[in-house]
Amino acid sequence: EAGVAQSPRYKIIEKRQSVAFWCNPISGHATLYWYQQILGQGPKLLIQFQNNGVVDDSQLPKDRFSAERLKGVDSTLKIQPAKLEDSAVYLCASSLGGTQYFGPGTRLLVL
Amino acid sequence: GESVGLHLPTLSVQEGDNSIINCAYSNSASDYFIWYKQESGKGPQFIIDIRSNMDKRQGQRVTVLLNKTVKHLSLQIAATQPGDSAVYFCAENPSGAGSYQLTFGKGTKLSVIP
Numbered sequence: 001e002a003g004v005a006q007s008p009r010y011k012i013i014e015k016r017q018s019v020a021f022w023c024n025p026i027s028g029h030a031t032l033y034w035y036q037q038i039l040g041q042g043p044k045l046l047i048q049f050q051n052n053g054v055v056d057d058s059q060l061p062k063d064r065f066s067a068e069r070l071k072g073v074d075s076t077l078k079i080q081p082a083k084l085e086d087s088a089v090y091l092c093a094s095s096l097g098g099t100q101y102f103g104p105g106t107r108l109l110v111l
Numbered sequence: 112g113e114s115v116g117l118h119l120p121t122l123s124v125q126e127g128d129n130s131i132i133n134c135a136y137s138n139s140a141s142d143y144f145i146w147y148k149q150e151s152g153k154g155p156q157f158i159i160d161i162r163s164n165m166d167k168r169q170g171q172r173v174t175v176l177l178n179k180t181v182k183h184l185s186l187q188i189a190a191t192q193p194g195d196s197a198v199y200f201c202a203e204n205p206s207g208a209g210s211y212q213l214t215f216g217k218g219t220k221l222s223v224i225p
Contacts (some may be wrong), residue, residue, distance in 0.1 A: 002140070004154070009178065012146065020125055031211070040217070040218075041218075042200050042215030042216050042217055042218055043155065043200075043213075043215050044215070045212060045213065045214075048212060076190050093154075095211060096176070097211060099157055099160060099210060100145075100157075100211070100213060101157060102147075102154035102155045103154050104152075104153055104154045105154050106149070107154075
């Protein structure tokens with residue numbers, strides 16, 4: 001079974017630029033999560049989708065972050081404009097309603 | 112503040128010894144707990160989980176113990192191998208059954224000495 005796919009794996013941008021991350025969950029997984037993991041810390045949930053609907057986005061900085069899952073499968077997370085403190089690994093996870101399975105993450109460096 | 116934390120940020124063990132990684136949680140409503148292993152440059156990998164109606168669960172070389180009285184979770188790794196070197200995170204589901212949202216602790220780095 002293929003795991004959660006994410007791209008790109010690495011991204012370097014300058015502050016105030018925009019960036020987008022893509023996630024393809026495990027086939028059949030209705031629930032999709034985006035996490036932010038700052039160096040030395042555990043992952044922090046940004047947003048949770050159930051199919052194409054948002055379950056919880058209470059920790060998503062909505063002034064600069066947006067996410068969508070239009071067809072209930074793939075998802076994109078966007079940051080516009082990026083700040084220095086957005087430098088982190090962005091992890092996508094999916095589940096069938098239980099155990100979350102993570103992708104490899106996208107490592108973002110904002111200069 | 113975070114409701115899940117770890118007692119030891121780093122742990123070094125000799126290859127072949129058993130490892131014990133501890134975790135404290137503060138949310139009495141949490142009913143699901145999970146341990147993840149994260150190797151450098153990779154996403155967290157599921158190790159084992161446990162529900163609040165259990166106090167022990169065993170997997171292959173790993174055992175998770177849950178003590179709800181003192182809100183404590185531990186991961187035991189038997190016969191630790193160099194491949195076990197990683198950061199280990201405990202996570203809890205503080206929202207109760209249904210949402211399966213997870214709150215992660217800061218992690219413990221396990222180093223295995225060959």
